[in-house]
Amino acid sequence: MSGQVIFSQLSRKFVDENENTPDQAQQVIYYSLAIGHHLGVIDCLKAALICPLEAWPAWIATLPAEEARRKMEGVTRFGEIVIDHSHVNLLASAFDAALAQQTPTQQSWSRELLRLLQMIQREPAVYLMVRSQND
Structure with missing residues (x-):
């Protein structure tokens, strides 16, 4: 099994960081980015963490056999997963x-x-896209 698992992070947002933007308007901008794929907004992702594909199963096997491990095993099953704000506490607890x-x-x-x-x-x-990539 050769290849890698790549954690790509949202690296750029199409948000004007103008200090004069009211907080409510800023929230609308962030919401639009969160649903951007429905509106045609393209996310710019950059590799933030790379794990060799052959090492992936052993790394994930160190997690408790619960929801966090099932989430991460999705990379093997589906080829990719998304990690967003709703997964932070679950995954942080398990990896810690x-x-x-x-x-x-x-x-x-x-x-x-x-x-x-x-x-x-x-x-x-911000979110992570985790994909397996075979050589």
Whole structure:
């Protein structure tokens, strides 16, 4: 099994960061971005974390056999998953709990994912697209 699992993060928003924009209008802009694929808005994604495909099952197996593991196993089943604000607490708890039993390499991936989840927590319009890619 050669390839990789790529965590791509929303890297650019089409939002004018004008300080004069009222808060209510800013919320409308963020909402429009959140539903943008229905309106023809294109998201700009950039790779934020890469895991070798052959290492993926062992990394995910360190998670408790609960909802978080099932969510991450979706990459293998469906080829991709989306991680958004609604998944932050679930995944952060599971990956944090798994750190103690992970290898140093798995810990580095988990810590980077935890950092990305914190970014989503701070900015709900940000999300991750996780895709498996075969060579």
